[in-house]
Amino acid sequence: MAIRRINGIETEQMLRSGLANLQRRETEINRLNVFPVPDGDTGTNMCMTLAHGLRNATSHTDVNVFLKTLSAGMLLGARGNSGVILSQFFYGFSQELSRAALIGPGELRSALIRGYRAAYQAVLQPVEGTMLSVAREGIEHIRGQITRSTGVDVILSMYIAEMRKTLAQTPEMLSVLKEAGVVDSGAAGFILIFEGMLSYLRGEPVESDQPLTAEAPTAPAGPDLSLFDEDSAFIDGYCMEFLLQLMNDRAYDQSFRLQTYLAALKELGSSIVCVQNDRRVKVHIHTKKPSPVILLSQRYGEFLTFKLENMQVQHNEYDRQTVQPEHKPLAIIAVANGEGMCQLFRSLGADCVIDGGATMNTSAQEFVSAFEELNADRIVILPDNKNVIPAAEQAAALSGSRQVTVLPTASFAEGYFALAMDIPDSPDTDERIRQMRRGGEGVATIGEATASRDYSYHEIRCRKGEEIAFLNGELISVSRDWRTAVTEALMMLEDIEDKETCIVFRGKDIPAEREEELAEAVAQRLPMLELEFVDAGQEIYHWVLGVM
Amino acid sequence: MKKFAILADATCDLQEELQKRYDVHVLPGHVILPDKTDIPSPLKWETMTREEFYSKLKKDPNSYTTAPANTQEFANAMEKIVSDGTELLTMTISGGISGAFQFASLAAKQVMEAHPGAKITCVDSMRFGPGFGLMVAYAARLRDEGKSLDEVTAWLEENKNRFHQAGWLDDLSFVAKKGRLTNAKAFFGTLAGIKPIGEFDYNGLTTVIGKAKGAKQAYAVLMEYIAQTIENPAEQTIFIAQTSRLPQAEAFRDMIRERFHPKEILINDVFPACGINIGPGLMAAYYMGKPISQGLTEERAIIERQLNKGE
Numbered sequence: 001m002a003i004r005r006i007n008g009i010e011t012e013q014m015l016r017s018g019l020a021n022l023q024r025r026e027t028e029i030n031r032l033n034v035f036p037v038p039d040g041d042t043g044t045n046m047c048m049t050l051a052h053g054l055r056n057a058t059s060h061t062d063v064n065v066f067l068k069t070l071s072a073g074m075l076l077g078a079r080g081n082s083g084v085i086l087s088q089f090f091y092g093f094s095q096e097l098s099r100a101a102l103i104g105p106g107e108l109r110s111a112l113i114r115g116y117r118a119a120y121q122a123v124l125q126p127v128e129g130t131m132l133s134v135a136r137e138g139i140e141h142i143r144g145q146i147t148r149s150t151g152v153d154v155i156l157s158m159y160i161a162e163m164r165k166t167l168a169q170t171p172e173m174l175s176v177l178k179e180a181g182v183v184d185s186g187a188a189g190f191i192l193i194f195e196g197m198l199s200y201l202r203g204e205p206v207e208s209d210q211p212l213t214a215e216a217p218t219a220p221a222g223p224d225l226s227l228f229d230e231d232s233a234f235i236d237g238y239c240m241e242f243l244l245q246l247m248n249d250r251a252y253d254q255s256f257r258l259q260t261y262l263a264a265l266k267e268l269g270s271s272i273v274c275v276q277n278d279r280r281v282k283v284h285i286h287t288k289k290p291s292p293v294i295l296l297s298q299r300y301g302e303f304l305t306f307k308l309e310n311m312q313v314q315h316n317e318y319d320r321q322t323v324q325p326e327h328k329p330l331a332i333i334a335v336a337n338g339e340g341m342c343q344l345f346r347s348l349g350a351d352c353v354i355d356g357g358a359t360m361n362t363s364a365q366e367f368v369s370a371f372e373e374l375n376a377d378r379i380v381i382l383p384d385n386k387n388v389i390p391a392a393e394q395a396a397a398l399s400g401s402r403q404v405t406v407l408p409t410a411s412f413a414e415g416y417f418a419l420a421m422d423i424p425d426s427p428d429t430d431e432r433i434r435q436m437r438r439g440g441e442g443v444a445t446i447g448e449a450t451a452s453r454d455y456s457y458h459e460i461r462c463r464k465g466e467e468i469a470f471l472n473g474e475l476i477s478v479s480r481d482w483r484t485a486v487t488e489a490l491m492m493l494e495d496i497e498d499k500e501t502c503i504v505f506r507g508k509d510i511p512a513e514r515e516e517e518l519a520e521a522v523a524q525r526l527p528m529l530e531l532e533f534v535d536a537g538q539e540i541y542h543w544v545l546g547v548m
Numbered sequence: 549m550k551k552f553a554i555l556a557d558a559t560c561d562l563q564e565e566l567q568k569r570y571d572v573h574v575l576p577g578h579v580i581l582p583d584k585t586d587i588p589s590p591l592k593w594e595t596m597t598r599e600e601f602y603s604k605l606k607k608d609p610n611s612y613t614t615a616p617a618n619t620q621e622f623a624n625a626m627e628k629i630v631s632d633g634t635e636l637l638t639m640t641i642s643g644g645i646s647g648a649f650q651f652a653s654l655a656a657k658q659v660m661e662a663h664p665g666a667k668i669t670c671v672d673s674m675r676f677g678p679g680f681g682l683m684v685a686y687a688a689r690l691r692d693e694g695k696s697l698d699e700v701t702a703w704l705e706e707n708k709n710r711f712h713q714a715g716w717l718d719d720l721s722f723v724a725k726k727g728r729l730t731n732a733k734a735f736f737g738t739l740a741g742i743k744p745i746g747e748f749d750y751n752g753l754t755t756v757i758g759k760a761k762g763a764k765q766a767y768a769v770l771m772e773y774i775a776q777t778i779e780n781p782a783e784q785t786i787f788i789a790q791t792s793r794l795p796q797a798e799a800f801r802d803m804i805r806e807r808f809h810p811k812e813i814l815i816n817d818v819f820p821a822c823g824i825n826i827g828p829g830l831m832a833a834y835y836m837g838k839p840i841s842q843g844l845t846e847e848r849a850i851i852e853r854q855l856n857k858g859e
Contacts, residue, residue, distance in 0.1 A: 041613055048586065078618035079578060079586075081647040087618075122619070123650060420742045421759045427843070431852055435759060438855065439742075442761075500762040501741025532740035548741050548761055 002151025003201055005102040008066035012059055013205065014197035015070070019050045020208040021196025022189055029192070032185035042185040045080035049087055050193065052077020062101045067094035082186035085119050085131050089190075092118025105150045112139040112159065129174025131186035138163035153201045156194060163191050228313045236311035237269075237288040244281040246301040256300045268292050280304070286311065330429045331376030332436075334419060335362050335384040336412050338537030341505060348419045351376070357539070362388050367395030371402055378403045378429055380436060382415040386473065407437055410472070411445035412538070413546025416503060444499075446471055446489045446545040448482060483521035486543060491525060493547060502529055505536035505544040518543065552635035552667075552697040554688055555625060557617060557648050558589045559641040559821045560673075560681040561789070566816075567591075570688035575617050575625045577648070579820045582611035589614065589821035598817060602792035602828040606719075612824045616641065616648035622655035630659060630666040635697045639684055639704070643672045644752030645825075669701040671708070674752035677822040678789035679713050679834045685785060686836070709839050713754065714774050715789070715800075715832020716743040716766055720756075745769065746832070747847050748840060757844050758851030763796065769854040770833075771803060776850050777837040781808035786835045791818045792828035804833060 006014070022029070022043070029043030056073030060066045071094040074087035096114035100107050116135035120126050142158045167187050171178040196206045246256055258281070265272050269287030281301075287293055290308060297303070334350040336342050342353045352370045356362045362383070371379060379402060381392045389408055396404035409415040421439030426432055448469045451462045455475070462468050462478040469477045469489035477488035490496060502522075506515060515533045522531060529547075538544060554572040556562070567574055576588035593601070605612055617625070622638070629636050638656060640648040649672040656668040671687075673680045683704065690700045718739060743766035746754040760766035778784070786804060790797035797815050805813055818830060841847060 044580070044613065045615060048580075075618075075620045078620065079615040081650075083615075084618050084647070084651060122654065416740075417742070417761070420739050421761065423744075423756055423759060425756050426848060428848070431848070434852075435855075439759075439761065500764065503740035530741065546740075 002149075003153045004151065005104045006063070006152055006201075007102050008060045008063040010200075011063050011103065012054070012057065012066055012070075014200040015050070015054060015193075016208070017200035017205040018193035018196035019047065019054060020206040021199065022050065022192045023047050023208060024206065025189075025192055029185050029189045032182045032188060042080070042082045043189055045083040046086055046186070046189045046193075048079045049074055049077050049083035053087070053090065063103050064094070064097050064100050067097055070094065081123075082131065082189065085122050085186065086190065088122035089115040089119040089131075089135060092116070103152065105146055105148060105152060105155055108152055108155050109139065109143055109146045113143065127174065129170040129172075129177060129187075130184050131190045133170065133173060134163045134166045134184075134187040134190055137166040153198060156198045156201065160191060160194050160198060163187070163194070167191060225313065228310060232312060234288070234312055237286055238290055239284075239286055239309045239311050240269075240290055240293060240307070241284045242282075242297070242306040243304040244283060244297050244301050245304050246279045246281065252301055253299045261296075261300070264296055265293065268296070326375065328374075328376045329427075330378045330380065330432055331374040332380045332382065332419065332422070333367065333370050333374075334382040334412075334415050335388055336415065336536075337384065337539060338505070338508060340534060341412060341536035341538060344534055344536065345416070345419060348416075349422060349424050350382075350419060356384050356388065362391055364391045364394040364398065367392055368398055371395070371399050371404070378405065378433075380404075380433060381406045382409045382418050382436070382440070383407075384409070384412040384415055386410045405433055407433075407440055409440040411443075411447075411544070411546070412505070413445040413503065413544055414440040414443045416546055417443050417548055442548065444472060444493050444547040446476075446486065446543075446547065447541040448486050448489070448543040448545075449541050451478075482542060483518060486518060486545065487521050487525050490522065490529075490545070490547070496526065496529075496547075499529060499547050501548055502531050503546045503548075504531055504533045505538055505541075505546075506533060507542045507544070508537045508539055510542050550634065551691055552637055552700075553629045554637045554639065554684065554691065555629065556639045556680070556684045557641055557652075558591060558819070559616075559646075559648075559676050560639070560684050561591065561677050561816055561819055561822060562681045562684060563591045563817070563819075566681070566685070570685050572684055572688055573625070573629065575622065577617045577821050578615040579824065580613045580615070582608060589819065591819050593817070593819075598794075599792060601820065602823065605824060606828055609824075609827065612820070614821055614824050616646050616651060619651045619655045619658070622652045623658050626655055626659045626668055627663070630663060630668060633665070635667040636669070637687060637691075637697055637700060638668060638670045639673050639680070639687065640670065641676045641680060641822075642674045642752030644674065645676060667697065669697060671701060671704045672752070673704075674708055675711055675748060677818050677826070677830075678787040678816045678832075679711055679748065681816065682785070682787045682834045682836075683708060683711050685787075707836075709750075710779075710836050711748065712774075712777055712835055712837050712840065713746060713748050713832050714770050714777070714835070715746065715830065716760070716770075717746050717754070717826070717830050717832075718743050718793075719827045719829030720744060745773070745851060747844060749844055750840070750842055755844055757848045758855065760855070765855075767800065767803060769851060770800070771807060772854045773847075773850055774804065774808065774833065774835065774837075777847070778808065778835050779837045781810050781835070784810045784835055785812040785814065786810045786833055788813065788815045788833050789818050789830060790815065790832075791823050791826055791830040793831040796831045800831065800833060810835075 026043035026047055030041035053070045053074030057066055057070035071091045074090050078084045078087040093111045093115035096111040097107055119132055126132050138159045141162045146155055167183050170184040170187055177184055199206050265285055269285040271286040273284040275282045331351040333352045334345045335354045335356045336345050337356050342355055345353045351374055354362050354366055383389050383392050392406040396406055407418055409418055418436040418440035421435045422432055423435055446469055451464055451466045451468045453464045455462050457475045460475050467479050467482040467485040469485040471489050476492050477485050479485040519531050556572055556574055558574050558576045578586050579589045580586050638652045640652050643649040653670045656670050660666050673683050687700050741762050743760045744756045745758045747757050749755045760769050788797050788801050801813055801815055
């Protein structure tokens with residue numbers, strides 16, 4: 001049955017439910033914040049604004065009494081742009097109802113209109129694609145349909161549906177949203193408040209202490225089946241995943257051995273993962289023909305779960321989603337090693353990071369492939385080894401019309417400093433390249449590792465198992481202690497007293513606590529040198545130091 | 549004639565002593581702490597030291613947020629001042645990074661409607677922190693020289709583009725996250741020893757106009773940059789700001805004093821209202837000089853020439 005009128009107490013309860021609904025999604029709304037206007041976070045600001053209003057409101061059956069105190073509290077408690085707009089909306093809303101004891105359909109319609117008009121006045125230059133547009137279109141599109149007999153709940157549900165339509169349009173209305181691929185956060189928060197209010201009217205108020213996990217279940221979008229039809233090529237096969245229960249019944253083969261089963265699977269497909277846990281076997285396999293796998297498995301038991309997916313559909317979907325990368329005046333390809341280091345390089349602005357691996361022999365082909373992926377007028381390559389420079393130059397020569405510059409960085413420490421000196425803000429690509437060149441110059445690279453065999457070089461010899469350090473690729477110190485090997489190498493630097501900082505890349509499997517030990521050992525000899533550590537994860541070298 | 553009052557929001561970073569000295573009112577904004585308590589943005593280190601605050605912030609940057617004073621708060625503060633007929637100049641943090649100017653302008657409109665005859669002007673400083681504070685100090689000085697509210701307001705609009713920042717921000721993770729640079733997508737990484745040099749731009753944000761390798765090179769480049777952009781240093785008060793870089797700021801102050809002999813040079817703190825968004829890595833001087841060029845092309849060229857010279 002439609003709800004005809006609501007009083008002040010009901011309005012208060014509705015708003016409490018609205019606030020609770022917003023609070024549950026506060027973090028989510030904060031995450032939508034894309035503006036370079038860090039006035040706080042939208043979700044938090046809106047929650048604080050409404051909460052302040054409710055805390056300071058007087059409960060009263062007459063809706064005008066309640067709303068007057070609520071809006072006064074909201075005006076005072078308003079936080080940030082979104083909070084100010086929200087508070088102005090409720091200010092207008094309450095102004096419209098300043099003589100009303102109850103809210104009926106006509107009152108609600110007028111108040112929603114007065115609300116958005118007040119909100120527009122709250123900003124000097126109203127921006128469309130925000131809470132303002134949602135509040136305006138939400139009511140303007142439905143006002144003609146509201147009659148004296150329309151239920152308050154019906155109006156709210158129409159209002160919300162219209163606002164949702166506008167919300168979906170906000171990226172089209174405001175380019176910053178489109179670029180960030182999100183809808184407007186304030187608008188989304190505004191709708192959540194009204195949804196919470198409607199829930200109350202429907203007898204399902206949102207409780208403020210409700211756990212955050214009560215998310216509306218959204219079905220994950222399945223693959224688009226139109227991507228595979230009678231004319232499609234079937235190359236990728238199926239992805240099968242199942243959990244097999246081995247059975248004790250004599251009807252089943254009792255001679256199950258994981259190794260033999262695995263060997264049989266290998267004849268039937270690829271990408272096999274097979275794990276046995278007591279009498280259950282978890283299997284993952286890619287194959288074009290699932291039936292032999294099923295027959296083989298059913299000899300031993302029955303399926304507890306079973307999943308079969310056409311990988312061609314997924315592949316085609318992937319192809320469709322792969323979009324042209326953003327066009328850039330200058331793109332950077334860096335060679336690094338180790339997950340942490342690759343991440344660091346990416347975060348510093350490298351458009352493509354090639355993990356050169358332990359052998360450090362990135363091929364020209366890898367560079368050429370990287371060129372293909374980039375959409376840039378110019379490309380800069382930062383190699384991680386002297387031996388990689390020719391391959392990079394080769395690739396540059398093969399690249400045809402592309403303008404590629406290979407900087408002679410001979411270690412990833414040099415590459416790091418080159419990248420750190422780039423000024424992505426600058427419109428002048430020549431200047432950026434000069435900056436990177438400067439960055440790589442004058443960097444001393446020290447690498448520390450354990451000797452894998454006896455070795456002698458000029459005056460220096462080491463035995464297998466000893467700790468050795470290289471300076472710019474040449475063996476320079478040997479010790480039983482890794483700390484000594486590193487500090488000795490540092491002390492060999494001619495102008496070490498003039499050096500200011502040192503970035504230290506920690507290798508794979510080296511515990512983080514050792515950073516402290518190394519810092520102490522270095523500080524004893526070179527107290528002024530600043531060390532900055534990175535969990536880089538490179539292979540072979542326990543430590544790589546770039547000294548500048 | 550009675551002199552007009554000046555109201556600035558707390559991001560001007562003028563602490564009590566300077567507020568008294570320049571005779572300005574400061575309106576606090578909001579600082580929201582990790583436990584969600586909302587405190588008026590402080591302009592002194594009361595409950596913790598500068599170093600404690602910045603080291604906590606560094607560990608947990610996302611738990612601290614800020615919000616400017618809202619329209620109502622601006623209106624209340626303005627009302628108190630203008631109710632006895634005093635005229636008021638309101639100055640706010642850069643509109644490029646905050647809604648404060650809008651809030652102040654609306655509040656001024658409301659208050660003037662409620663009090664016919666009241667006179668309030670609002671100026672968007674297009675600056676923040678001590679760069680904004682320095683502009684407030686200039687406004688106060690002009691007022692003390694006998695200039696009217698309209699004259700000072702016009703002067704600020706005419707000259708705000710001449711307030712420079714020469715310094716570095718060596719922890720860009722904060723500004724990148726909080727959006728205080730123009731194109732900061734690529735700045736999350738560690739910047740061991742590299743000193744990005746930042747200047748105010750046309751949009752009231754800071755932009756990296758060059759990078760120096762190490763503090764020594766950075767100081768040298770900055771001294772030349774100041775020399776080529778400053779005007780009449782001998783008559784100026786120069787502010788030096790630092791978030792958590794006091795020793796570097798002291799060294800910088802001494803160098804500037806020795807070379808430019810300014811009338812006065814003060815090291816200022818950056819308090820949480822701005823500091824939360826800047827992080828611990830700021831060390832910069834603020835002064836008046838030549839108008840800043842659009843797109844910062846001339847400023848970039850100065851830095852580039854200095855870096856080339858060093859090679």
